[in-house]
Amino acid sequence: MINTILKFSGIEKEVKSFDKTKVANIHKMIHEKTGKGNDFLGWVDWPETFNKDEYNRMKVVANDLRSKIDVLLVVGIGGSYLGARAADEMIRGLYPTDKVELIYVGNTMSSTYTQNILDYLKNKEFGIANVSKSGTTTEPGIAFRIFEEFLINKKGNDVAKSRIVAVTDRAKGALKEMADAKGYETFVIPDDIGGRFSVTTPVGIFALLVAGVNTDAIMKGAMKARKELSKPSNEAYKYAVSRYLLNTDKNYKSEMLVSYELQLQYLTEWWKQLFGESEGKDGKGLLPTSCIFSTDLHSMGQFIQDGTKNIIFESIIRVKKPQVDINVPKLEKDLDGLNYLTKNSLHKINSIAIEGVIDAHVNVGKMPNIVLEFDKMDDEMFGYATYWFMKACAMSAYLLDINPFDQPGVEIYKKNMFKLLGKPGM
Incomplete structure (x- = not known):
């Protein structure tokens, strides 16, 4: 239900030839609960x-x-x-x-x-x-x-x-x-x-x-992901290996998760915490950021296209089937010049825009893109996607040889805040 497609990443061959034994060993470590932080693999x-x-x-x-x-x-x-x-x-x-x-x-x-x-x-x-x-x-x-x-x-x-x-x-x-x-x-x-x-x-x-x-459908989606990701060769691990190689071999510092659906903004916020808290340790890990296109193309697009290179790569969520679709109305007087768009639905236009932006960012901007293709956008897909990202996150963190399940850095600001507020015992 989620396909991982690499675009100008420069690591296509490396991903295919990546140490399958290493991935299999980490997969076994996750399922047998023998790695760092294994008390939190429930x-x-x-x-x-x-x-x-x-x-x-x-x-x-x-x-x-x-x-x-x-x-x-x-x-x-x-x-x-x-x-x-x-x-x-x-x-x-x-x-x-x-x-x-x-x-x-x-x-x-x-x-x-x-x-x-x-x-x-x-x-x-x-x-x-x-x-x-x-x-x-x-x-x-x-x-x-x-x-x-x-x-x-x-x-x-x-x-x-x-x-x-x-x-x-x-x-x-x-x-x-x-x-x-x-x-x-x-x-x-x-x-x-x-x-x-x-x-x-x-x-x-x-x-x-x-x-x-419908939480039954959410649990059904999570169960489906658990089943489909039960083998060491899967799309979530392909995503994990891709971002690992872009970070460690190509020296990229940040990953931007991009959605073209406004209602996925908080999925990207959830994703930022998942990967930021799980990987940001021991001086390691990618900085997780996010954008909503095409909204942010009119604010961040210039930097993404022409700004400092080799810092950010993009991971794009592309939804194949929207919840609903509508058409662009045709006007008798085409004063805004948009009548040519009436032959396509709005989702079709959005999908074509995605391909145009990927082409611009990849082939002109030379920015690696990982396309994460969601089948749909509903309760079952949510359950599937969140489990999928969690599995990818565990693999990604273990590839970096860190504990995905603690957050020691978070405690430092809390102690400072408590001291300044005069908490007893601080």
């Missing part, structure tokens, strides 16, 4: 082994909550919200007409944004899904305090109790303790799956159920 088998009883219980709780609210606040930061938002926007689009709207808080400490959400909720029926392994992360912790208090003041303790759900650790942590004390429903973040790999666990699935998304 996502590999998750599409098959996930807790079906808990999944069905989530459906019951989500359906009940869905019948009572207009808005679900998803409290979380990083992997605790990016996956849900990526799925929501890819599947439902940017302006969904479904009854329940998802709004994301706890991903910023902006007072203005927070007050704007409080104002928006004054005349709304809302619930809260608080997603945190510990419950002590600063940004979501502040947000939960604010919005929990707001909901209790607005609707009373009994209603608030029925509208707040915690997705957290199975047995420990501040959020688990708080949820148990206050009687909030809880669902489990698996111990062996880190945040950026957790989108198909309750971390992402619960909010999507409340939004009315």
Whole structure:
């Protein structure tokens, strides 16, 4: 369901001749859980082994909550919200007409944004899904305090109790303790799956159920990817090897993931965290960046085409079949000169534009392109694509001989912030 196509990468032969034994050994290491960070490889088998009883219980709780609210606040930061938002926007689009709207808080400490959400909720029926392994992360912790208090003041303790759900650790942590004390429903973040790999666990699935998304299809897509990527020779590893060689052999420093669909913007944001946190260690790794074309062609296109060379290569998401397609209307007076476009649908025009841009960037700009061809853009494709990228990320990081599943650098800024804020014990 995702094809990896190389365009002027200069590494086509190297990819074909790359050490297959090395790839096979890493593949075995991933599946047998023997590599660095192997305590966090639970996502590999998750599409098959996930807790079906808990999944069905989530459906019951989500359906009940869905019948009572207009808005679900998803409290979380990083992997605790990016996956849900990526799925929501890819599947439902940017302006969904479904009854329940998802709004994301706890991903910023902006007072203005927070007050704007409080104002928006004054005349709304809302619930809260608080997603945190510990419950002590600063940004979501502040947000939960604010919005929990707001909901209790607005609707009373009994209603608030029925509208707040915690997705957290199975047995420990501040959020688990708080949820148990206050009687909030809880669902489990698996111990062996880190945040950026957790989108198909309750971390992402619960909010999507409340939004009315077909999560069965998401899990079906993930299961299909697990099956298709069960051998060492696959398209995800081809992508991993390609970007590894562009980085280490050709000395490229950054990869730009490009989509021509606005509703895939948060998929690229999810991808940036996945690869940035997994690979950016020990002075290694590509800097993950993203653009949305053709929007950013009118801002970044000049640099991409003619700017500094041998820094960035592009990976292009090309969708073969859109969710919907429309035609360009024909005007009697062709004053804007666009009547020639009416013989093609808008998706066809977009697809032709992709080929034109690739040709310009590759053959004139001499920028390597990796084309990732998605069959479609729906719930099943989301489940497939996220598993596909996670598998590619694990291979990519292990090729660099680093642990894909920790993030030691993230802790440094937190310690400095806590010290400046006067946190006790710092």
